[in-house]
Amino acid sequence: MEEKKFEPKIAAFVCNWCTYTGADLAGTSRLKYAPNIKMIRVPCTGRIDPVFIIKAFEKGADGVLISGCHPNDCHYNTGNFHARRRWILFKELLDFVGIDSTRLHFSWVSASEGKKFVDVVTEVVETVKNQGKFEKYAKINEEFFIHE
Amino acid sequence: MNELKEKAKELLQNGTVKVIIGFAQGTIPNRTKPFIVRSVEDAEKLVFNKYCVNNLAMYLTRKEFKRNGVVGIVAKGCDVKAIVQLIQENQVKKDDVYIIGMNCSGVVSELGEEFNESTVATKCLHCMVHTPHLHHTLLGSLEETPKREDKNFVLMQKIDSMTAEERFDFWEAEFERCVKCYACRQACPMCYCEKCIADKSIPRWIESSAHTRGNFAWNMIRAFHLAGRCVGCNECERACPAEIPLSLLNRKMGMTANKEFDYIPGMNLNTPTLVGTYDVNDREDFIK
Numbered sequence: 298m299e300e301k302k303f304e305p306k307i308a309a310f311v312c313n314w315c316t317y318t319g320a321d322l323a324g325t326s327r328l329k330y331a332p333n334i335k336m337i338r339v340p341c342t343g344r345i346d347p348v349f350i351i352k353a354f355e356k357g358a359d360g361v362l363i364s365g366c367h368p369n370d371c372h373y374n375t376g377n378f379h380a381r382r383r384w385i386l387f388k389e390l391l392d393f394v395g396i397d398s399t400r401l402h403f404s405w406v407s408a409s410e411g412k413k414f415v416d417v418v419t420e421v422v423e424t425v426k427n428q429g430k431f432e433k434y435a436k437i438n439e440e441f442f443i444h445e
Numbered sequence: 446m447n448e449l450k451e452k453a454k455e456l457l458q459n460g461t462v463k464v465i466i467g468f469a470q471g472t473i474p475n476r477t478k479p480f481i482v483r484s485v486e487d488a489e490k491l492v493f494n495k496y497c498v499n500n501l502a503m504y505l506t507r508k509e510f511k512r513n514g515v516v517g518i519v520a521k522g523c524d525v526k527a528i529v530q531l532i533q534e535n536q537v538k539k540d541d542v543y544i545i546g547m548n549c550s551g552v553v554s555e556l557g558e559e560f561n562e563s564t565v566a567t568k569c570l571h572c573m574v575h576t577p578h579l580h581h582t583l584l585g586s587l588e589e590t591p592k593r594e595d596k597n598f599v600l601m602q603k604i605d606s607m608t609a610e611e612r613f614d615f616w617e618a619e620f621e622r623c624v625k626c627y628a629c630r631q632a633c634p635m636c637y638c639e640k641c642i643a644d645k646s647i648p649r650w651i652e653s654s655a656h657t658r659g660n661f662a663w664n665m666i667r668a669f670h671l672a673g674r675c676v677g678c679n680e681c682e683r684a685c686p687a688e689i690p691l692s693l694l695n696r697k698m699g700m701t702a703n704k705e706f707d708y709i710p711g712m713n714l715n716t717p718t719l720v721g722t723y724d725v726n727d728r729e730d731f732i733k
Contacts, residue, residue, distance in 0.1 A: 347669050348642065348650045351662050368725065378723035382706075385728060386672045386720070389701040393604070393694065394665055395613025404733035417733055433613045437658045 305359035305425040309336045309418075310345050312365035314372040315407045322411035330415045331422040334362065341365065343376030347387045350401065354434050360400045360425035364417065367405040377405075399424070400431060448584050449519065452545060453488035456517055462543050465517035466504050468497040476556045479504070482517075493519060493585065495560040498552045500678040502527035505537050506637035516542055521549040522574030526676040526711030527634040529579055533711075533718050534674075536637055546580025551590040555683070562591040567692065568679050570595050578712065601693055620660040622687035625653065629667060629681035629691055635674050642666060668694035673702040673719030676711040 311317045317338050323330060339345055342365030353361050363384070371377045384403060391398045402424070404417045449467075456462050469480035469490045477496045482488050502524045504510050520528060525544060531537040551569035553560045575587055604612055627643065630636045643651045643663055651666060652659025667681075668691070675695040682692045702708045705728065708719045 346650075348662070348666055351665055352650060355658055355662060368729070375723065378725060378727070379720070381727050381729060381732070382723050383720060384731075385705050386698060386701055387669060388731065390665060390669055390672070390694070390698060392609070393612065393697045394616045394661070395607075395609050395611070397609040402733065403731055420733075433610065433617075434658075434661075437617070437656075437661075 303426060303430060305333050305422065305430070306357060307333050307335065307360040307362055307421060307425060308353040308358040309334045309362040309364065310339055310342075310349060311336055311363075311406075312342050312372075312377075313338055313340050315366035315370065316364035316404075316414065318408035319406045319410050319414045322408065323414050324411075326411050328411055328415045330418040333422050333425075334418050341371065341373050341376035342380040343371075343373065345380060347383065350387070350391075354396060354400075354431065357431075357435050359428070359431045360402065360421060362402045362404070362417070362421050364404045364406050364414075367407055370407060395433070397428070397431075400428065449493055449545070449547075450488050450491050452582055452584060453482060453491055453517070454485050456543065456545075457482070457485050457488060462515050462517035464510070464513045465491075465519065465545070466501045466510075467491045467517075467519035467545075468493060468499070468501075471496075471556070473557065475553070475559060491519070493547050495551065496553055496556060497521070497547075498554075498556055498566070498683065500524050500527055500632075500634050500680045502531065502634040503632065503680070505531060505542060506634070511541075514541065517545060518542060519545045519547060520577060520580070521547050521552070522572060522577045523549075523568060523676060523678045524634075525577040525579050526574060527678060528711075529714055530635065530674060530676055530711035530718075531637075532714055533716070534721075539714070544577065544580045544582075546577035546583045548576050548583065548585035548587045550575055550588040562593055565591045565593060566679065567595060567597045568677050579714065597690070597692060597696070600690065601696065604693070616661070616664075617657060619689050620664055621657050623655060623660040623664065623689060624687060625655040625660065625663065626686060628684040628686060632680040632684035633671070634678065634680070635671055635676070636667075642670075664689070664691070664694065667691075668698055671695055672698040673706070673708060674710050675699055 350361050365377050388398045402421045406414045453465050465482040467480050468477040470492050471478045475496050479499050532539050551565045553564050554566040558564045651662045679692050
């Protein structure tokens with residue numbers, strides 16, 4: 298019998314105005330991308346609190362994708378600039394506590410870049426597949442006896 | 446420390462301040478306690494020495510002090526950094542605080558110990574503000590700061606050289622001990638939120654039970670909320686009953702802020718805060 302392949306779980310936080318619309322375009326253009334991505338729509342990348350990313354990993358995500366408007370394209374003018382600065386700091390913190398920041402992916406995908414969205418998703422899924430399951434955090438989950 | 450007592454009396458008598466936050470002798474030798482001076486008689490009890498470790502800037506954001514009008518505060522260089530950062534963040538008005546700056550050549554790392562070469566606090570080894578950079582009065586004199594090996598930094602380098610798995614194991618063992626008492630939050634001059642994210646229950650972002658999983662979230666978020674704001678007073682680590690090396694996290698964030706943005710918190714009144722602003726030229730090589 299063929300061994301069951303590892304399918305990673307990836308949480309994607311995407312901005313409403315660019316990447317979510319871009320993903321929509323990918324759909325209407327009948328482009329295919331991996332179903333491992335669980336998309337969560339937020340108003341802006343500036344809305345993505347690092348606690349979301351921690352929560353995603355805590356709940357067993359193997360990777361996280363964050364995507365929003367290109368610089369200067371933000372619907373709220375400066376949201377993605379603020380977010381970018383935060384990520385530089387947050388990535389370093391993730392690495393320091395031992396959550397490999399290569400599992401955290403960032404991209405700028407505009408509303409017209411349906412093809413780019415597909416490429417990014419394919420690449421992210423491939424990378425996380427090669428890295429394997431994120432077991433360290435999951436192990437803590439298992440020993441936690443209260444289930445929500 | 447007669448000049449401190451005289452200055453305090455003078456300030457209270459001429460009505461510059463109604464209240465002064467300072468230090469008084471503790472119950473055992475080599476120990477001081479925070480002390481609130483409201484009368485000229487109380488000013489007699491003020492002390493300042495190597496055992497004045499507490500960062501009193503923490504009191505400035507508390508409601509009961511805000512209604513006192515101008516508050517006098519006995520502050521070392523590191524406390525002044527915290528005050529400057531609070532002013533930058535609009536939590537304290539510059540005119541509402543009267544800083545009695547104290548020249549400080551280092552404090553003890555743990556209260557109760559004798560101050561000497563081996564017990565000088567880690568933060569004092571690299572201190573840039575032995576003479577407070579913002580003050581209304583400057584008192585005291587400087588001596589040479591004792592030098593010792595920075596074990597904290599050695600440990601940090603050791604962690605940096607580990608693999609991600611090893612680092613996770615290291616922190617898992619540390620965070621396991623966290624009992625979620627939030628003493629780190631209470632002691633921190635920068636933790637002034639009316640409602641902390643750890644207390645929010647709809648939705649509950651950070652688990653309230655003291656389980657390693659939620660402990661990871663809490664300690665990471667605490668460190669992140671202090672990124673580019675932490676002035677390195679190390680009060681969190683001193684307050685921690687589980688002896689988690691919280692200063693490592695704060696220091697890592699501080700070093701990143703310095704490396705990436707050339708920013709040191711609490712040094713300049715007029716610069717905007719690090720995460721409160723942005724630069725269009727910020728690095729984005731990690732973004733596809």
